[in-house]
Amino acid sequence: MMIYLKAYDLWDSISKGYKLPEGELPNDTLVSQVKKIKDEATKNFKALSLLHSAVTESLFPRIVGATTAKEAWDTLKEEFQGSKRTRAIRLLHLRREFANLKMKASESVKDFVSRLMEIVNQMKIYGEKFTDQVIVEKVLISLTENFDSKISVIEESKDLSTLTVTKLIGSLQAHE
Structure with a gap:
């Protein structure tokens, strides 16, 4: 799965994590910063979507509540590798x-x-x-x-x- 995510340039969403922005962005935020934030959010949700589609029906309920790809990945890692x-x-x-x-x-x-x-x-x-x-x-x-x-x-x-x-x-x- 890691290779699959790397092939689609989504692994950074898991390895580095993604923090959901809280509230609205300030008005003085630069366009480039907004674009970067949106790109990171898009990659996070693409990775999360891939993880959702890759797991079996019995595993899906364990990650469905995850809001970030990293959170879902960590749950799966704990499930398969243990503590x-x-x-x-x-x-x-x-x-x-x-x-x-x-x-x-x-x-x-x-x-x-x-x-x-x-x-x-x-x-x-x-x-x-x-x-x-x-x-x-x-x-x-x-x-x-x-x-x-x-x-x-x-x-x-x-x-x-x-x-x-x-x-x-x-x-x-x-x-x-």
Whole structure:
């Protein structure tokens, strides 16, 4: 949703917030200031409208009373991610799951990487940052023993700091 709002140049209404003007504008307000205020209001209500149209019928009542897009966004964020404490605990569990993740003997490389990337993407939602190098290293240390020779070849022939996950997966699938 964030990308959608950014594509329509509406994200600022959420990230910076919008304050509804109280009362009428003074008579000495410049035309440029009035135009800016109207543009900000228009962007806020467009963003709010997009949020209203994007949520399910069960979520709509929770944001229908919001007067600004930021207020609706914060409500949705709380709904899906929980409080700061909840997010921190969830991220801790995901970190543990990431650290303990190993490839199963009966699992294909594609299935293992899918499981890994699902955890990585969930962690990214909670604000964790990942580089390709971290993911590449995790894949290499989590593979089963029958990949040991291929791992050695990859470590010797490629620079792990520049190796992308996609290229690594391609190499491993070819070996598989």
